[in-house]
């Protein structure tokens with residue numbers, strides 16, 4: 138029986154119910170739905186809107202329903218319209234008329250807005266815990282390699298010498314900002330829309346501060362239309378998760394490159410790699426590729442939410458039921474990616490010799506060679522030009538700046554002396570640059 142049976146003379150067609158129902162994806166919020174109802178009932182009782190006996194019956198009934206769902210004794214009806222309806226109807230079936238008083242001064246519109254905020258608040262904490270751990274893993278790996286020299290790249294061309302510590306620490310900084318964005322998103326979502334009613338508040342003498350406090354919210358959404366209409370907290374979270382996925386995806390892309398025979402800077406542990414069905418020699422970085430691939434899903438979820446919201450008149454519209462699948466998918470995807478990525482990086486073997494070898498080729502100390510001349514009074518543009526000529530000479534002579542004889546240096550610029558060799562050592566180049574901050 139539908140909630141609105143009084144107004145209607147026919148049962149809903151099965152196809153209407155199948156299409157309209159959100160139980161498949163909102164039953165995930167059963168705990169939060171019940172917690173919200175317990176707080177609402179306690180407030181109704183405290184305000185004298187329902188009797189103390191009814192209040193107690195409702196709260197005990199709701200607690201029993203939660204326990205029974207958790208233990209498996211009560212199965213959620215897959216044909217129910219949504220989790221809110223299922224819980225309320227089960228309550229009334231169990232405790233009788235008192236159950237019918239629960240929805241006094243409330244609408245499913247403020248109920249669902251409350252449930253999503255409670256659910257996402259908890260999810261934010263879980264994502265942040267995982268992110269903190271992943272950031273620590275990358276930080277630790279970085280600091281095992283404070284002296285491991287590798288080429289830094291621009292345009293994927295060898296550019297200047299850096300340490301592997303510096304390269305990984307860049308990601309640590311990015312992930313720390315992601316953490317800040319998630320914690321901002323959580324703080325902004327943590328206000329209570331409960332008491333907004335359908336849209337215009339309610340005529341009952343409710344106490345919104347009380348329900349907000351019982352549910353651990355920091356305050357209430359002031360404007361009741363705003364309370365039931367906006368999902369900007371979902372957008373903000375999806376945006377923060379999307380940016381996080383950009384960072385994970387870029388690091389995965391680098392790991393994929395570093396694993397290739399062309400680089401061989403790292404090797405992934407066998408337990409976090411896969412083989413090929415036909416090529417016996419293959420060891421593939423599937424996890425890293427899949428994380429890179431799954432970033433697209435999360436961006437898609439953000440786009441779904443933005444598009445779903447952009448043309449909606451105030452207040453609630455059924456379109457908004459689409460919020461849950463998108464934001465839950467984004468959260469689940471990000472969590473899954475971090476679960477795979479953390480041990481993959483922890484067990485990743487770094488091969489410093491190959492990094493050092495790559496750093497020794499490609500004239501990545503050329504900037505330092507020019508800076509040496511600047512130190513001897515030459516303007517940078519002239520120093521740059523002289524060093525360019527030296528590099529061209531080395532390429533012709535098939536040697537490096539380290540092995541080019543001093544006479545050849547002097548032939549191009551008088552200011553060179555034997556201490557140039559110390560100045561262009563990769564270790565010197567790295568030491569003379571800013572230390573990573575992480």
Ligand code: ARG
Nearest residue numbers: 159219245246249453457458
């Ligand atoms: N299942 C609905 C949703 O997720 C609950 C709110 C229903 N409200 C309404 N006025 N139909 O959005």
